[in-house]
Amino acid sequence: MLLQDKVAVVYGAAGEIGGAVARAFAGEGARVFLTGRLQAPVEVVAKDIVSAGGYAEAAEVDAIDEPAVDRHLLSVIDKAGRVDISFNAIGIPDTKILGVPLAELDIETFSLPITAYTRSYFLTAHLAAAHMIPKKSGVIMTVTALPARMGSRLNGGYGPAMAAKEALTRDLSAELAPAGVRVVGLRPQAMPDTPTIKDAFEPRAKASGMTWEQWKELLASRTHPRRLMTLEEVANMAVFLASDKASGMTGTTVNLTMGSLDD
Numbered sequence: 403m404l405l406q407d408k409v410a411v412v413y414g415a416a417g418e419i420g421g422a423v424a425r426a427f428a429g430e431g432a433r434v435f436l437t438g439r440l441q442a443p444v445e446v447v448a449k450d451i452v453s454a455g456g457y458a459e460a461a462e463v464d465a466i467d468e469p470a471v472d473r474h475l476l477s478v479i480d481k482a483g484r485v486d487i488s489f490n491a492i493g494i495p496d497t498k499i500l501g502v503p504l505a506e507l508d509i510e511t512f513s514l515p516i517t518a519y520t521r522s523y524f525l526t527a528h529l530a531a532a533h534m535i536p537k538k539s540g541v542i543m544t545v546t547a548l549p550a551r552m553g554s555r556l557n558g559g560y561g562p563a564m565a566a567k568e569a570l571t572r573d574l575s576a577e578l579a580p581a582g583v584r585v586v587g588l589r590p591q592a593m594p595d596t597p598t599i600k601d602a603f604e605p606r607a608k609a610s611g612m613t614w615e616q617w618k619e620l621l622a623s624r625t626h627p628r629r630l631m632t633l634e635e636v637a638n639m640a641v642f643l644a645s646d647k648a649s650g651m652t653g654t655t656v657n658l659t660m661g662s663l664d665d
């Protein structure tokens with residue numbers, strides 16, 4: 403198994419990507435510590451993992467609250483002795499942000515995703531690094547999306563937030579890789595099997611003049627295989643990146659846009 407006995411912490415583990423990645427990590431032998439803003443939905447994922455024979459523990463942790471993230475990491479170290487993988491997959495609710503042109507958006511709403519994502523990604527990486535550096539080993543993982551690298555419409559501050567996460571991935575790696583800690587990101591194509599994509603479409607439906615089916619077809623038509631991505635494909639790549647098989651990979655965000663975005 404690719405992650406046998408690795409200790410992984412997942413933030414936003416009740417979410418679509420966080421949950422799928424947590425299940426895949428556990429399926430490859432990792433001990434997974436799941437966290438989320440609310441305990442109940444994280445507990446559901448943890449129970450699934452345990453019933454499938456894996457190791458999982460659930461905890462309520464707000465990933466933008468420094469003392470909460472710190473306390474949780476200390477409890478993981480207490481139980482498991484170390485943290486090998488830190489995976490942040492939180493998604494900031496954006497239904498009130500999307501669909502408003504930048505020319506009409508107020509500064510607080512524009513800044514919200516930029517502040518929340520960069521704060522959470524900095525905190526979880528910074529606190530994990532403090533435990534990984536003394537062990538000279540660890541992997542810190544991030545998740546972004548297409549607007550990190552291409553112009554998009556009616557997305558508020560989401561694109562700048564995604565671009566900031568990719569820059570942070572590179573800078574963390576430049577500082578941490580000499581200490582044995584890799585930092586890698588995933589930039590997945592849209593996954594229509596997650597409600598996230600439909601939720602992102604709804605506020606833009608009117609401006610786009612397209613139905614949901616037409617919009618999905620348009621996104622798919624921009625990929626080389628003419629289809630969108632599955633959660634399983636993203637989780638499989640996360641497992642590989644977290645594993646020692648990817649020891650040569652750091653300071654980069656893997657382009658999972660299936661050809662929609664050239665490197």
Ligand SMILES: NC(=O)c1ccc[n+]([C@@H]2O[C@H](COP(=O)([O-])OP(=O)(O)OC[C@H]3O[C@@H](n4cnc5c(N)ncnc54)[C@H](OP(=O)(O)O)[C@@H]3O)[C@@H](O)[C@H]2O)c1
Nearest residue numbers: 414416417418419439464465466492493547592593596598
């Ligand atoms: N789904 C896709 O197709 C896709 C593709 C590319 C990139 N992405 C990006 O990947 C990220 C995750 O996407 P997703 O589809 O997995 O979203 P999701 O299903 O909405 O999951 C996000 C999770 O993060 C949790 N969360 C939000 N704020 C938090 C906080 N402060 N502390 C702890 N947990 C928090 C949410 O909890 P609550 O429900 O309690 O708020 C939710 O469980 C997003 O940035 C998204 O834009 C998604």
